[in-house]
Amino acid sequence: MLPPTFDGRSACSNKTLRSLRAFALDERGNLFIAGGFATSIDFGGGLRSGSANFVASFDPTGAYRWDTTTTAYATSMAAQGGRVFLGGAFSGSVDFGGGVRSSPTTQGGFLVTLSD
Secondary structure, X not given: OOOOOOOOOOOOOXXXXXXXXXXXXXXXXXXXXXXXXXXXXXXXXXXXXXXXXXXXXXXXXXXXXXXXXXXXXXXXXXXXXXXXXXXXXXOOEEEOOOOEEEOOOOOEEEEEEEEO
């Protein structure tokens, strides 16, 4: 196996990428990453501005597939069959697409599945 080469497409400054908390590969070789950013970032699908947490996906060649932002932050991740499973925490309320969920305490946990 050849060592990976850096082509610069995945680079971002430390002022932009706040953290990379979790990553996973599915059986097709697609990469999923989760973390947080400050100011702005572009994974390949257009500029995201502000400060948020993200989940992004890239194909086996490193080409952009999709990304999404959220107020929740993922701390664990697994991928299989075009789905990504995220676990983590959120404060206040969050909406993953199935309606707003609120935490009865200062911080709530979540387990959610995202599909292609």
